Amino acid sequence: MPKVSVGRDRLFKALGRSNYTKDEFEDLCMRYGLELDDVTTEKAIIRKEMHLGDEEATEDEEVIYIVEVPAHRYDLLCLEGLVQALRIFMELDEIPTYTVANVPKESMLKVHVKPETSSIRPFIVCAVLRGITFDEARYKSFIDLQDKLHQNVCRKRTLVAIGTHDLDTLQGPFTYEALLPTEIDFVPLKQEKSFRADELMKFYESDTKLKKFLHIIEKSPVFPVIYDSKRTVLSLPPIINGAHSAITLQTKNVLIECTATDLTKAEIVLKTMVTMFSMYCEHKFEVEPVEVVGTSVKFYPDLSTSNMEVPLSEVTSKIGVSAEATQVISCLKKMQLRAVQGLSGDKECKIVLSIPPTRTDILQSCDVAENFAIAYGFNNITRTMPKIPTQGRHQLLSQISYLIRLEIALAGFTEVLTWILCSNKENFSMLDRKDEKSTAVIVGNPRSSDFESHLRSTERAMLRVSGKVKLSISTMSRIRVATEKNTKKTAQAIVTFKNQLSEFVNVVVSSGALQLPLPQPSPQGVLESNPQVGSTITVTENTDKENPCAELGEVTEIPAIGAASGTDEGMVVVNMTTDDPRVSPIRALAGSTTANGGFVATGNEDFDADFGKVLNRGLVGSFPRVQGELKIEVLIGETAGLSDKSYGGLIENYEGKQSPSKAHKGFHILTFVYQILIFEVGDVVLLDKGKDIGATNRRRIAALYSGEDSGFEIIYALVLRVLQMLNIPCKPTEGYSIAASSEPEFLPDRQANVTLKGKYVGTFGIVHPEVISPNDVDLSWFQVVSSIV
Incomplete structure (x- = not known):
């Protein structure tokens, strides 16, 4: 819906009451069918539009009301029309009567339309506002109304383009022509040098406001242009006006011209412009007509009721x-x-x-x-029950769809929702299919080529989603390093990844402060982030008997990002994070967040005063399906830079088993399985000549399995389960049958058709690698992709 920005004080003054509260004005808007969308300031609007800081905006702090108006009420797109409508609604004013000035025909302004304009913008309508008085607020409202109309009824200048000119700088009669771009030369608005029309197109390619209108005429062999009798260019519609006739606050007579491809819309726009601002003319609500001479002679504007x-x-x-x-x-x-x-x-x-x-x-x-x-x-209006003899209920199709969704979800698949619009390429070439021009529904005038066609197969939707699934790892284990009391030792935690995990997982190693179970508060530790795979972290025990709290030693090869609060136990936490679209960040199982955004994990181990080190690695997520190995090694002794005699301790792995004190390391390997099981029950749109609109919706089921093992049997089992749930027997004539198929998007001899009473209803199989590749799916992860459509 269009939104109109008006100054609060000026608005209230025009309404005849300066002490409106926000709630009172909001109630007035609601009663008239409007909505007070926002209350802001001029400075805030400028900052938002120009991305400026608080100190950079130079506008004052005038309070601005942003009012949302109905899209079909063009007369409410400016302060003047809004105030007039509300005052008449409150019965403060009478309905104005608009008149066309009685001007002798011989002295009336004329616009001659050349036949060549019919090939590009065939219509032009004009009017004159005589004796108008502008101030800064009126001038801004005048310009804003043109912008609002351009965005609304004018459809971004494609249907109508408005030009306003200082009539006193021009000499009639005027001509509306269509010429070669090289033949048009003038100084455009807000510029100081002259441009040819073709040069102007290139000049405005970098203009953020005007470049979006260039496509309307830039490919045409001729451009529309308006001249006065001295061959001064008024405008090059729908792009820009000439600088010569620019309106200023001192302008007294305004010529309004609207060129168009739609004459009705042009007349509406012209009526709106002149009726809204004729109140500022010397003769209130009076507009001077202009004669337009083309294949016929017409006079504009028509202000009759x-x-x-x-x-x-x-x-x-x-x-x-x-x-x-x-x-x-x-x-x-x-x-x-x-x-x-x-x-x-x-x-x-x-x-x-x-x-x-x-x-x-x-x-x-x-x-x-x-x-x-x-x-x-x-x-x-009194509220009454509608006089309808029936009660609403679910349609049969919706009921069946819900039951199928539930059944597939119980089979372990996750439901996804995808767009029903796609590119035509996604419907055909990306599925290795030919466009037979008889099934896909094409969208007229699409906003983007990515959304030019209705989805004709939900299989494409599954492939689109499969490359975007985010995964995380879910597990929790601990490795404890035990050392003797008051013995200085060093322990290293070395994290390594193998197989596919090493291709995309970054390791985050963080350390919490170590504290023995004493009443004193523990010293702060250092929280580390984003080391490379294989980075090490060193923890040294404090042997100072005066201060028995253990301290965190120097961290090597890992940049510090801030201090973390002490924890009840000493530990090292290893988390996995990644920017890979297949892997989502993993959160620790327990802990707290520091003020600088760091994380400190907490454990539940019971500590003995004789022992003081824990290496604790916690990973948790919601999609435990990643293939690979994660190995954590804890090294003590010579491998940590100390002699064998210096430790004399124990190593305890996550299962609680202890190794002899002379053991140099303990480790645990975790393996995760990567799979994707997704489905959708939704509509596709197909061409149908039997329908009055030429198209019909069809409800389809699509499911996809992806993993490193063969998934054909999983999809096959899902097909059978759905058919079983629907009580459809396996009988070719009375129920369903399954037979080999030859669809191009599936591997040969790895696919099958499903028929119901001899009628084809679907296909399932292993997706062909040539179909997987253009769908942005990583083949290293998708050795087998099975799908049903």
Whole structure:
């Protein structure tokens, strides 16, 4: 929905009351069908748009109200229209009457339209605001309204482009032409040198605001252009106006021209511009016409009212209220709609409306009913139960879909939800299929080529997701290093990874402060982060009898990132993190977070005063399916830089088994299995000539298994389970049958079709490597990919 930014103080002053509270104004907006979206300041808006800091914004702190208005109410896109609508709604003002100035034809401004313009932008409409008075706020509102209209009804200038000019700098009559780009030369707005039109296209390719409009005309052999009688360029629509006729605060006479590919939209835009700002003209609400001479002669703008007759019963029945004609007429007047009571031939009471040029959104009786409901007050409408004899319930298809989802989830698969839009390439070439032009539904005017087609097969969705699954490891084990009391020793924790884990896992080794079970607070330790695989961390025990608390020794090869609070036990925590899209960060099983973002793990081991070292490695996650080995070694003695006689201790692994004191190391190897099991039950869209819209939705099931072992039997079992759950027997004529297939996206002789009563319903098999590769799936992880569609 469009949003209009207006200064609070100026808005309240225009409404005739300066002491509105925010809640009171918000309530007024809600009663009129608007919404106060935000309250901010000019400085905050500038900072947000230009990405500036607090000290860099130079605007004042004027409070700005951002009001959300209906998209079809073009007359509310500026402060002037908003204030006028609310004042009439509150019955403070009468509905204005707009008039076209009575100008002799011989002195009327003329625009001559050349036939060549029909090939690019065939229509132009114009009007003049005479004796207008601008101040800074009015001028800004005038420019903002053009921008809002360009984004809304003008469809980013593709349908209509607005040009406004200081008429006193120009000399009529004007001509609207279509010329070769090399023949057009002028100084564009906010520039000081002249450009040819083709040069201007290249110049604006780097302009953040104007580059998005270049595509409208840049590939055309001719460009539209407007000249005055002295061959001064007014504008190059829909790109830029000329600098010569730029409007300033001193401008008194404004020429408004709208070039278009849609004449109706052009007339609406012109009416909106002149009706909103004619209140600032010398003759209030009066607009001077312009004669447009082309294949026919027309005069713009047309500010006449349009008439409509609506039966009273049709208005009230749509709202569900009982109201007299006088009440309906009074309510419509509050919405800028003049109305009187009339009678039809069958004596039925009718409401005869006179619709002003500002209300171009009133098209039929339902629009009249809507406006009556707004003025009547939605809160004043009595709530009643709808007169529907039936009760809602789930459709059969939805019920079956839910049961199938539940059954597949119980089989160990995880449900995913994917986009129904994709590129045409994803529908066909990425699945090694030819586009037969008879199944895929193509989106008209797609925003991106990535979303130009409706999904015709859920198999592609499974492959898209499979390359994006994030994994983490889930396990917990401990290795304890025991040392004798008051003996200086050093222990090393060396972390190594093997097989596929070493390809993508980064190791994080962190150390907590070591404290013997004494009442004194422990000293702070150092938290380390992001070493390389194989990095070492050294922990040294404190032998100072005056201060028996153990201290953390020097850390080697690992950069410090901050201090961590002491823990109840000494330990070393090893965590795994990665930026690989297949692996999510792993969180420690227990612990606390420090102020600088570090992590300190805590253990549950009972400590004896004679022992004081624990190496504790904790990993936990939600997807324990990674293939590989993780090895942690604890080295004591010569391998740690000390003699054999210096330790005389014990090593205890995670299972509680002790090794002799002369053992040099203890280790534990953990193995994890990597698998993906995902599914989706959703709709695809197919062309269907038998439907009135030419397309139909079809509910499909897709599932995918990926791992290092053969998964064909897993997918096959899932197919059988779904068919069994649906009570479909394995009988070719009465139930289902399975036979070999030859679909291009699966491996030959590793696929099968499923038929139901002789009709094909699906396929499953091992996905062909040539299909896996273009779908951005790492083949080193997907030795076997089985799928059902």
